[in-house]
Amino acid sequence: MRMNGAQAVLESLKKEGVDLVFGYPGGVVLKLYDEIYKMKFPNILTGHEQGAVHAADGYARATGKVGVVIATSGPGAANLITGIATANMDSVPLVCITGQVASHAIGKDSFQEVDVCGITAPITKHNYLVKDVEELPRVIREAFFIARTGRPAPVCIDIAANVFNTEFDFEYPEEINLRGYTGENTGDESSIDAVVEAVEKADYPLIFAGGGVVISETSNVLREILDRLGCPCTSTLMGLGSIEPEREGYLGFAGMHGSYGSNMAIQNCDLLICVGMRFSDRVTGKVADFAPNAKIVHFEIDPAEVNKNVQVDYKVLGDLKWSLPIFRDKLNASATDFAKKFNSWRAYSVEIGNKHPFSYKPDGDVIKPGALISKISDLCDANTIAVTDVGQHQMWAAQFFKTQAPRQFLTSGGLGTMGFGLPAAMGAKLACPEKNVVLFTGDGSIMMNIQELATIADHDIDVKVVIVHNNILGMVGQWQRLFYNHHYSASELNLKRDFIKIAEAMGVRGYRLTKAEELEDKLPEILFSKGAAVIDVIVPQDENVLPMVPGGKRLDQMVLN
Amino acid sequence: MQKFLLAVLVDNKPGVLTHVAGLISRRAFNIESISAGYTEEPSVTRINIVVSVESENELDQVVNQLGKLIDVIKIVNLSKAPSIERELVMIKIKASKENRADLVSVVDIFRAKIVDVTSENVIIELTGNQQKIDAICEVLSDYEIVEIARTGAIALSRGPIPVKKM
Numbered sequence: 001m002r003m004n005g006a007q008a009v010l011e012s013l014k015k016e017g018v019d020l021v022f023g024y025p026g027g028v029v030l031k032l033y034d035e036i037y038k039m040k041f042p043n044i045l046t047g048h049e050q051g052a053v054h055a056a057d058g059y060a061r062a063t064g065k066v067g068v069v070i071a072t073s074g075p076g077a078a079n080l081i082t083g084i085a086t087a088n089m090d091s092v093p094l095v096c097i098t099g100q101v102a103s104h105a106i107g108k109d110s111f112q113e114v115d116v117c118g119i120t121a122p123i124t125k126h127n128y129l130v131k132d133v134e135e136l137p138r139v140i141r142e143a144f145f146i147a148r149t150g151r152p153a154p155v156c157i158d159i160a161a162n163v164f165n166t167e168f169d170f171e172y173p174e175e176i177n178l179r180g181y182t183g184e185n186t187g188d189e190s191s192i193d194a195v196v197e198a199v200e201k202a203d204y205p206l207i208f209a210g211g212g213v214v215i216s217e218t219s220n221v222l223r224e225i226l227d228r229l230g231c232p233c234t235s236t237l238m239g240l241g242s243i244e245p246e247r248e249g250y251l252g253f254a255g256m257h258g259s260y261g262s263n264m265a266i267q268n269c270d271l272l273i274c275v276g277m278r279f280s281d282r283v284t285g286k287v288a289d290f291a292p293n294a295k296i297v298h299f300e301i302d303p304a305e306v307n308k309n310v311q312v313d314y315k316v317l318g319d320l321k322w323s324l325p326i327f328r329d330k331l332n333a334s335a336t337d338f339a340k341k342f343n344s345w346r347a348y349s350v351e352i353g354n355k356h357p358f359s360y361k362p363d364g365d366v367i368k369p370g371a372l373i374s375k376i377s378d379l380c381d382a383n384t385i386a387v388t389d390v391g392q393h394q395m396w397a398a399q400f401f402k403t404q405a406p407r408q409f410l411t412s413g414g415l416g417t418m419g420f421g422l423p424a425a426m427g428a429k430l431a432c433p434e435k436n437v438v439l440f441t442g443d444g445s446i447m448m449n450i451q452e453l454a455t456i457a458d459h460d461i462d463v464k465v466v467i468v469h470n471n472i473l474g475m476v477g478q479w480q481r482l483f484y485n486h487h488y489s490a491s492e493l494n495l496k497r498d499f500i501k502i503a504e505a506m507g508v509r510g511y512r513l514t515k516a517e518e519l520e521d522k523l524p525e526i527l528f529s530k531g532a533a534v535i536d537v538i539v540p541q542d543e544n545v546l547p548m549v550p551g552g553k554r555l556d557q558m559v560l561n
Numbered sequence: 562m563q564k565f566l567l568a569v570l571v572d573n574k575p576g577v578l579t580h581v582a583g584l585i586s587r588r589a590f591n592i593e594s595i596s597a598g599y600t601e602e603p604s605v606t607r608i609n610i611v612v613s614v615e616s617e618n619e620l621d622q623v624v625n626q627l628g629k630l631i632d633v634i635k636i637v638n639l640s641k642a643p644s645i646e647r648e649l650v651m652i653k654i655k656a657s658k659e660n661r662a663d664l665v666s667v668v669d670i671f672r673a674k675i676v677d678v679t680s681e682n683v684i685i686e687l688t689g690n691q692q693k694i695d696a697i698c699e700v701l702s703d704y705e706i707v708e709i710a711r712t713g714a715i716a717l718s719r720g721p722i723p724v725k726k727m
Binding site: 307308 | 571572575576579580583584587618621622625626628629630631632633634635
């Protein structure tokens with residue numbers, strides 16, 4: 001079919017099943033936006049390119065589909081960088097389409113020129129510069145394939161301006177020819193036999209679920225494995241939702257602000273079965289003393305993650321979609337009565353955990369962050385998507401919000417990007433209009449992409465924005481309180497900002513809660529009212545997130561109170 | 562520190578060398594040398610990398626990280642296979658009438674070649690493994706070396722099986 005490059009981009013997106021893009025126009029993508037206009041292709045105009053890329057990220061995290069973002073050259077592309085890095089660290093599939101200056105102008109420091117491929121190489125799985133329109137269909141086909149297969153990640157396609165205007169015979173390729181990449185990840189089945197044997201020999205096994213379980217959509221299989229084994233289990237921050245919080249033996253999430261029970265179980269177990277995780281420094285504490293008594297098993301799709309931070313004893317390379325069902329079947333075929341064997345160890349782990357559960361001390365009228373998030377968690381149904389920004393509120397959300405299912409706790413775990421929350425919540429709501437979406441943010445984080453309040457108002461995107469408002473950059477303040485002699489350097493926030501007025505000015509309703517009883521009287525009504533709302537909740541400034549494993553300490557050296 | 566020579570076959574596309582070199586630097590791996598060139602297949606470039614690592618585990622990390630690059634087709638550690646390794650060096654040395662004869666004898670001993678002579682200097686070319694090249698550089702340090710250009714090591718496996726089929 002005869003068409004120009006801009007039409008070819010949109011036709012290719014349709015072929016990939018894309019029904020919505022997030023983007024911001026500009027000089028070199030005017031032709032593309034003209035075709036978007038003519039074709040009525042759904043595009044959400046955000047307030048900032050960073051908002052667009054985080055929105056595409058939230059869309060992708062909530063669904064597993066590839067999120068698509070469009071930006072113009074130069075500053076448009078550069079504004080995507082934080083969002084691309086965020087998605088890359090958390091293995092989120094994105095295709096980022098950026099305009100580039102015309103082919104003949106590349107390399108001349110032209111107006112709004114930036115080397116997108118150069119800048120994005122370290123933070124993408126792959127990138128392309130398209131200077132010839134004939135390459136466009138193949139490149140888009142490959143980009144989507146690379147982004148969503150294997151370990152998902154962002155892919156950038158930088159398209160020279162002249163490509164959009166050039167006519168050619170469009171044909172979308174069926175076949176993909178990548179000599180160095182198959183997208184298939186089937187491993188060696190005997191590696192699973194070795195793990196089954198290790199489980200049969202173990203006395204104190206612990207299952208540790210990471211974000212890979214969420215991404216590979218194997219949480220049901222993992223739950224069946226847990227049913228069979230009856231051993232205790234924990235998850236990483238990114239793995240929240242992979243195990244149901246009510247499960248007997250689920251100890252909460254592990255790591256720096258994880259539960260006492262999880263961290264102690266990791267240090268005490270004799271077999272740590274890690275599933276789809278990458279041993280982040282927030283998870284391991286002092287890495288040399290991580291799980292000192294355990295043989296470590298690593299189920300992992302990415303060979304480069306095995307033995308990167310922690311040396312493992314058993315590796316099962318391959319997609320969890322392949323390995324976990326085999327592991328389950330082999331465990332089911334074993335003669336060992338695992339549940340009976342591990343029963344007392346599970347009970348012991350739970351008992352240890354119960355000594356120091358996630359908690360907060362009620363204090364009269366004051367709203368404690370833990371009380372706020374617990375209350376919201378109780379009010380929300382099991383399909384609610386919780387989104388967070390980054391900081392203290394993020395950890396409180398992880399501790400107190402009971403995430404029931406995968407893809408329902410969206411957080412910037414690896415990069416820790418403040419400003420992620422609001423646009424990501426917007427993307428998640430657009431992806432899952434039938435689900436309630438609650439954003440937990442802070443008075444620091446919300447300011448980093450607050451312009452997107454206007455976007456959610458313009459598009460009637462029903463996101464409930466809960467600002468855990470403590471007048472400080474809380475996590476920075478916590479570290480300054482604990483390790484820097486209470487020097488609140490550049491962390492205290494000005495008291496004059498009024499989030500209700502900001503919300504109303506952008507077209508969103510605003511509410512403020514200041515007293516504990518308002519969690520009962522006012523909160524439910526606001527939470528279940530139709531349409532977006534900002535809920536500004538005033539909490540104490542000096543509340544710490546606990547427990548906490550200080551930097552460089554072992555997981556069992558937690559500060560508890 | 563141990564050195565290993567990796568033969569990396571990659572798609573012959575723009576930006577590939579940037580991807581490979583960028584990955585090595587941002588993962589904080591040490592490279593001794595890197596060189597790239599065309600191969601018997603027009604669509605494939607061969608990158609020869611000498612990495613210097615603390616342990617086999619670090620070497621695995623280099624290989625696994627490189628393996629994640631979409632453009633990378635194949636990686637073979639030629640230091641672990643029977644292989645022939647060569648490097649080319651050119652050395653420009655100040656040479657007067659008085660010491661030129663001495664230089665010629667050094668060149669002969671190393672089976673190097675003098676490829677350019679002017680009234681003030683000579684350029685010596687030598688092909689060999691890294692030890693041999695290090696050795697001639699050492700001997701020639703008695704003279705006034707103006708400049709040195711080395712290609713970095715390249716290698717081929719011995720026997721009939723090429724790297725792409727290993």
